[in-house]
Amino acid sequence: MVSSRSGSCEGIRSLGNWKIGLLFSETGVTSIIEKSQLNGALLAIDQINENGGVLGHKIEPVRYDPGSVDQKYGELSEKLITEHKVKIIFGCYTSSSRKEVLPIIERRNALFFYPTLYEGFEYSSNVIYGGACPNQNSVPLGNYLMENYGKRLFFVGSDYIYPRESNRVMRNVVRQAGGEVLGEVYFDLEAKEIDFAAVTKEINRLKPDAIFSTVVGQSCIEFYKAYLAASGDGTTCPIASLTTNEGEIAAIGPEASAGHITAAPYFRSIESSANQKFLEAYAKKFGTTVDVTSGCETAYSQVHIFARALEETGEIDTDKLREALLGTSYDAPQGQIKIDPDNNHTYLQSRIAKVDAYGEFIIQSQVRRAIKPDPYLVFPTIYDLSFRSLDVAGGVRLDE
Template sequence: MIDTGDTWKLGILFSETGSTAVIERSQKRGALLAIQEINAAGGVAGRLIEPVDCDPGSIPCEYGRLAEKLIAEDCVRAMIGCFMSSARKEVLPVVERRNILFFYPTLYEGFEYSPNVIYGGACPNQNSVPLASYLLENYGNRFYFIGSDYIYPRESNRVMRNILRQGGGEVVGEVYIPFDAAQDEIDGILADVAAKAPDVIFSTAVGETSVRLYQSYHAAGHDARRVPIASLTANEAEMAEIGREASVGHITAAPWFNTIDTPASRRFRESYAREFGPDIKVTSCAEAAYFQTHMFAAALDKVGGLDPDQLRECLLGASWDAPQGQVKIDPDNGHTWLHSRIARVDEKGEFIVQREVIRPVKPDPYLVTPDLNDRRLRLRKATPKARQP
């Protein structure tokens, strides 16, 4: 056990159990990998970073309760965590009241700002807008929305509906699935999908619900190569659980994919495999937790202490060479300039990038300029590269 009197504490608030554990475990590993690398290099100012870990069990109210515990009992002054927006909303008033710095490494629906949060995941102009453009161009204009029943899916679908309206798209169906949905409920939704014959399904289902949806879609005989499920959240860990045959053809928008072949991306993949095993899947949310933890350590090194106000000032405008490419924290809104990529699952079960934005995209969390023809968001075809062994 690390001597806490000689360490920098970082609260880790990801679920190891429950409906979203398949994703949050990967985020936790991303943060722990960064901590391991930082500590192996001597820590920060001669002191190791100590992760103080809690398992909220994918229960939204537990995130808020455990955030309070981390602060009051464990004396944590910075933390990283949460996947679901409902969980983030529970933590937000705690960190604001206590003036704690909170790193949120997950894409979300936007329309939020807090001086106590550093947002490391994509907001709608960085993923929803380019994904809508790609789908309208390549598949058609009839969309069917399927989501889990909480804040993020409902708000993301509202945003996506407005974006599609600009491009001449229409939503032919919109349904929400509870986390404990019975199989016949999912089957009934897919029967409605078959009857309405959309060109694309836009899914904001998450965790175990998402896995069951994709598996049921395949079992019902739907061809994802012709009518894919497109998502902002589906990732390598989920696709591994879904299975290779049921994953082929589906589409995700994200800043990073496991198949990106750059020196920084290869180092990240290789380090992750050494630390957790070659069969453990890496995700874009894990990549975000990884680079956010490294950026926290870099700011801590410059400031020399855990004062949230000083750390925040140091982080705003800071950049880092992340596995996805260069990222930067926007000084105006605390969100992150990220890369935008669209990938499709191939026959091997891997995401292959189809389109990408040339340079990092400035975050626009309030979607002030949701223009499908915005030059900054124009996608170019990805150039295939041979992946290094």
């Protein structure tokens, strides 16, 4: 069902509003992340509409809940386009759900904003990729771990496209640095704490220097709790992730999350006026900032970037909007970002943070400028070298 908060299609049409689709799961195993992305998009829509909309017309969301079921994302994207005449869709968290939407978006020549980090090695002229790709998160995290903890890593992931491909990239980073992957194990998205008992026992036996986790959703929470139960210590052998965010850390709890590490473009703890304004607006609308995540910030920023392009084109036309979007910069809560005209991905900040005893991410290292996306890792050796010292190298000026 379309959320009642989206309004009727007749009302949207008669008011002359700009219709967009929101395709985020509010139920199911990935809802803990996708609800924060939905909230980020809704906040941006509210801000735009409160300022008069775009060219005097409000943005009106048509909203569906796929329930964290991959097939539903494809079915509902088709429904948004054919029944609701929506040509712009924001949505998806997992790569498997994105893969369901992609052929429909391309066949219908719609425009899809994907606000999530992913494994890279993809390009579509119908997608604006807003999350980090491997050179912006996997490479710096791998180098950070090997420089600060050691070169013996153990991989634990959820069993779908993103974790397997992300581990492939990380394995290459580790091997290029002379490191070793001691083990690689995958689990169902609905895995419980007890399901991780055997792998935590194996980790204790092998004693790696760090664990690289691509476990996502509710099972991520279960894994961290299982690691603590097995006497896993984040201060000596941390779980390092690209996906574990503030919302999940809140659910995991400080005791089980302290010392563990995440690499992302954005953390709620960033001290800047832009982030402070974002958090204040979010708290005013939703009553808390506990679930603000990098994916939430990306969805928020992508809606604002879309609105700017729409103001320039004056119409929802995929080809015209794409032309207006490519090369566009935006002062996001994470810092300045830009859509790369070379590949539809986004120049992003790169940060590595560690969870403190109170369950808050404390930034340990960051680049000085947004990094040009390299989704196909065309220059892996260059990036390996440039991230040796994250606070002084590895960034690319937005005007380069």
